[in-house]
Amino acid sequence: MKKRFMEMDVLGANRINEADLLNEINLEISVLKGLDIFTNAHVLGVVKVTMAMCKKMKMKYEDVKRCVLAAYLHDVGKIRIPPEILQKTSKLTDEEYHIMKKHTVYGYEVCMEYPNFRDLAPIVRGHHENLDGTGYPDGLKEEDIPEEASLIKVADVYDALTQRRQYKDGYKQSEAFKIMIGDVQKGKMSALYLKVLLSVVVDDLTEKYETHYNNVLTLHQNLEILHELEKLYKDIYDRGLTPKIEKKLRQYELAPGYDMSTNANLLIIKQKALEKEAEWRDFCEDELKVITKMLKEVTKISDKIQRENRYKD
Numbered sequence: 034m035k036k037r038f039m040e041m042d043v044l045g046a047n048r049i050n051e052a053d054l055l056n057e058i059n060l061e062i063s064v065l066k067g068l069d070i071f072t073n074a075h076v077l078g079v080v081k082v083t084m085a086m087c088k089k090m091k092m093k094y095e096d097v098k099r100c101v102l103a104a105y106l107h108d109v110g111k112i113r114i115p116p117e118i119l120q121k122t123s124k125l126t127d128e129e130y131h132i133m134k135k136h137t138v139y140g141y142e143v144c145m146e147y148p149n150f151r152d153l154a155p156i157v158r159g160h161h162e163n164l165d166g167t168g169y170p171d172g173l174k175e176e177d178i179p180e181e182a183s184l185i186k187v188a189d190v191y192d193a194l195t196q197r198r199q200y201k202d203g204y205k206q207s208e209a210f211k212i213m214i215g216d217v218q219k220g221k222m223s224a225l226y227l228k229v230l231l232s233v234v235v236d237d238l239t240e241k242y243e244t245h246y247n248n249v250l251t252l253h254q255n256l257e258i259l260h261e262l263e264k265l266y267k268d269i270y271d272r273g274l275t276p277k278i279e280k281k282l283r284q285y286e287l288a289p290g291y292d293m294s295t296n297a298n299l300l301i302i303k304q305k306a307l308e309k310e311a312e313w314r315d316f317c318e319d320e321l322k323v324i325t326k327m328l329k330e331v332t333k334i335s336d337k338i339q340r341e342n343r344y345k346d
């Protein structure tokens with residue numbers, strides 16, 4: 034069986050300092066300066082996702098570095114694709130698509146020119162291969178595709194589907210995963226690495242959900258105080274500033290110059306913020322429900338494949 038990143042290094046993974054690693058790698062990749070801004074934004078997205086996946090798998094530092102460096106370089110061959118094809122916003126013609134696909138081979142050639150990148154060249158070349166042999170440029174199958182290329186492919190497709198581009202809106206995460214699960218079921222994409230990405234996204238969404246949930250609570254409390262103050266200001270308007278009201282106002286330790294209109298403005302701002310936060314909280318909750326189910330489904334597929342592979346061995 035092909036070597037997977039099974040050698041875990043729990044302490045090593047905790048030791049990874051993202052800033053240091055990215056800094057170290059950044060020094061090596063001046064070759065990327067020639068990329069257009071859209072490809073560049075995509076590359077950074079793929080790097081971020083790859084890094085999170087490697088950490089989730091608790092990979093060894095050297096393996097993480099290798100994967101992240103390859104993620105930086107995966108589309109470097111696009112330097113040699115004519116800009117009118119690269120930035121075309123409508124569907125590519127067959128001929129243009131044929132040229133576009135060459136970025137894998139160009140990327141390989143660019144990497145071969147640099148002694149430091151030579152052993153990454155096959156990963157860059159293989160990031161559009163499919164496990165069933167239907168990918169490009171070489172139509173490689175399962176065992177012949179570098180493991181890192183299968184991992185980066187998952188990060189690549191996810192970023193391509195979810196990020197907003199100059200010509201399209203991004204898919205919701207759950208919509209992107211629906212498409213990617215289709216690729217796993219067709220035998221094109223790695224179930225194991227999709228499982229890893231799904232669990233990264235579940236963690237991330239859980240954290241986001243908790244943040245929005247807490248923000249909603251805080252804003253509710255803020256609004257309660259603002260409503261109390263609004264009532265006090267109304268009392269002042271009706272009855273004038275009595276010693277009792279003055280005493281109550283003092284409890285709020287208001288900033289100098291704070292008055293009825295400041296309060297009214299704050300009420301509007303906080304109310305809008307509350308609506309937005311509640312919307313985000315509900316969105317995260319819905320996505321989390323769907324994606325947690327997907328994680329279970331893909332885990333089943335991945336476990337089954339691993340059992341079959343073990344049986345083959």
Ligand SMILES: [Fe+2]
Binds near residue numbers: 107108136160161
């Ligand atoms: Fe690519």
